[in-house]
Amino acid sequence: MRCFITGAGEFSGLVIPGSEDFIIAADGGYRELVSRGIVPDLVVGDFDSLGSPPDHPHIFSSPVEKDDTDMMLAVKQGLSRGYKLFLIDGGLGGRLDHTIANCQTLAYLSRNGARGVLLGREMRVTAVTNGTVRFAPGDADSAGAPDGTPAGIVSVFSAGEKAEGVTITGLKYPLEDAALTCDYPLGVSNEFTGSPAEVTVREGTLLIAWTGEYES
Secondary structure: OEEEEEOOOEOOOOOOOOOOOEEEEEOOHHHHHHHOOOOOOEEEEOOOOOOOOOOOOOEEEOOOOOOOOHHHHHHHHHHHOOOOEEEEEOOEOOOHHHHHHHHHHHHHHHHOOOEEEEEOOOOEEEEEEOOEEEEOOOOOOOOOOOOOOOOOEEEEEEOOOEEEEEEEEOEOOOEEEEEEEOOOOOOOOEEEOOOOEEEEOOEOEEEEEEOOOOOO
């Protein structure tokens, strides 16, 4: 069971939600869905982007002056319905502050027992807390690899002051039981090697950005 959320940022179109997905439009994300003939199950936000709430039977409206972003409102609605996997399109690109806020929203999901993935035109981003993210051969973009070996980059950052017990295997630059901090980008620009890869954190939360598909 997936919760698919569309925001007002750059829409990648990498995943088209199906009838089995619970689809939420976060404010201006409604316009993108409608233009593609997709009807969301729920529309949330303060509707400063749309101008006014759309003609939809299921609206969750909030005041403009609020603590939660429209994306966070959408995520909380999905969590309240029991969803554990969130695919978020329209959450990267555009305003840098909203991109950072959406990455923080991934950390919020991870710390609340769920997994979120931001889908971008060039990169994907997820977060993991006290756990592991796995990549299988073929998950990375193959562009630039004439022999067909998966190519692409994987960058790993601490989403808090410190993430401890960070182990990276199967990538060009391995790491074992290391500590990553929020003020030193040690984990930037690693590379796929064509082998299965894992990123594990024993204590803390990591943000992981990569080119390619998402495995588990």
